[in-house]
Amino acid sequence: MRYELIRSRRKTVAAQVKDGKLVVRAPLFMSRRDIDAFLEMNSARIERMMEKARARERELAEAEKLTEGELADLVKRGKEVFPERAAHYARLIGVDFGRISVRKQRTRWGSCSPKGDLSFNCLLLLAPPEVLDSVVVHELCHRKRMDHSKRFYDEVLRVFPDYRECRKWLNEHGPKLLAKLEK
Numbered sequence: 001m002r003y004e005l006i007r008s009r010r011k012t013v014a015a016q017v018k019d020g021k022l023v024v025r026a027p028l029f030m031s032r033r034d035i036d037a038f039l040e041m042n043s044a045r046i047e048r049m050m051e052k053a054r055a056r057e058r059e060l061a062e063a064e065k066l067t068e069g070e071l072a073d074l075v076k077r078g079k080e081v082f083p084e085r086a087a088h089y090a091r092l093i094g095v096d097f098g099r100i101s102v103r104k105q106r107t108r109w110g111s112c113s114p115k116g117d118l119s120f121n122c123l124l125l126l127a128p129p130e131v132l133d134s135v136v137v138h139e140l141c142h143r144k145r146m147d148h149s150k151r152f153y154d155e156v157l158r159v160f161p162d163y164r165e166c167r168k169w170l171n172e173h174g175p176k177l178l179a180k181l182e183k
């Protein structure tokens with residue numbers, strides 16, 4: 001079995017699939033023989049993990065791409081939806097914001113500049129409304145703190161108690177939405 005080995009000060013050995021490849025994390029001084037024995041013992045589970053990852057990759061590769069027209073329509077709708085949602089939550093959080101831009105982006109859902117300009121990914125309009133809202137709240141809370149500290153998330157959760165469920169949805173289904181953009 002081919003794999004990438006990452007050693008660290010961890011106490012146990014663990015296998016995961018990343019970008020279709022098997023990655024094994026092991027303690028600094030664990031012997032190769034012990035690592036291979038672990039993989040051998042867990043080979044059925046690892047094979048299932050690899051198969052699942054490959055199926056997911058196929059699914060993403062086959063995702064139906066949005067046309068230029070459909071994307072333009074999402075951006076247009078976003079220019080109405082995001083300012084409205086941002087105004088609503090800015091009142092609840094007690095902050096202001098600058099300009100809002102809506103873009104098709106491959107890597108991020110939203111951002112907040114130090115000056116308070118907000119940017120949102122138009123693909124969020126294909127997610128459930130509460131997921132879109134959770135991204136709006138996240139970016140607006142950066143008007144209070146520009147970090148991802150516990151105090152930042154305390155504020156996010158105060159305003160938006162379902163934040164974690166929405167993030168979970170985005171982690172799980174977000175890649176499928178991003179795969180709708182042409183490379």
Ligand SMILES: [Zn+2]
Pocket residue numbers: 138142147148
């Ligand atoms: Zn952030």
